[in-house]
Amino acid sequence: MNYDPNTGEPLNKYNNKTNGYAIAGFVLAILQFGILSLIFSIIGLAKSDEYGNGKGFAIAGIVISVIHFIVIILVTILVVNLGVNFINWAVTETEKYHDNMCLNSYDCECDDFTKKCQCIYLDSNEYKHFITCDINKLP
Numbered sequence: 001m002n003y004d005p006n007t008g009e010p011l012n013k014y015n016n017k018t019n020g021y022a023i024a025g026f027v028l029a030i031l032q033f034g035i036l037s038l039i040f041s042i043i044g045l046a047k048s049d050e051y052g053n054g055k056g057f058a059i060a061g062i063v064i065s066v067i068h069f070i071v072i073i074l075v076t077i078l079v080v081n082l083g084v085n086f087i088n089w090a091v092t093e094t095e096k097y098h099d100n101m102c103l104n105s106y107d108c109e110c111d112d113f114t115k116k117c118q119c120i121y122l123d124s125n126e127y128k129h130f131i132t133c134d135i136n137k138l139p
Contacts, residue, residue: 019044019054025061029068038065102133110135 022044028037041061048055105119115135120128 017051019048019051019057021047022051022054022056022058022061026057026064029061029064032068034065034068034072037061037068041065098131098133101129101131105131105133108133 021040025037025039025041025044028040031037038061041058044054044058045062048058101121102117102119105121108117108119110117112135117133117135119131119133121131122128
């Protein structure tokens with residue numbers, strides 16, 4: 001062991017500096033600052049040997065950042081999937097409703113070229129609606 005010639009105290013192999021990168025990376029990861037926390041944590045891990053501390057904070061920051069990214073990706077996939085399913089459901093229900101209106105319509109004028117018909121539909125309040133129906137959807 002080496003000793004300081006002036007004080008006679010043992011010399012520490014490290015310079016007792018705090019690894020600010022590791023701590024910053026960990027704190028940013030807890031606060032969910034994404035890529036910034038990952039960068040600081042990786043730098044803190046790389047400098048942990050130089051500083052002699054901070055390796056645990058750096059690894060924890062990396063793990064939390066990676067978990068955060070995975071959660072964001074999974075939530076994004078879930079939201080997009082729910083949105084697409086809702087749109088498909090809405091289109092299907094609208095088509096069913098429109099087809100039902102065509103089946104219950106009357107006084108249709110059809111164009112054989114376009115295969116479309118202009119019809120009158122009475123709703124439950126007996127209001128007249130003018131709708132366009134496919135000629136194959138008529139009774």
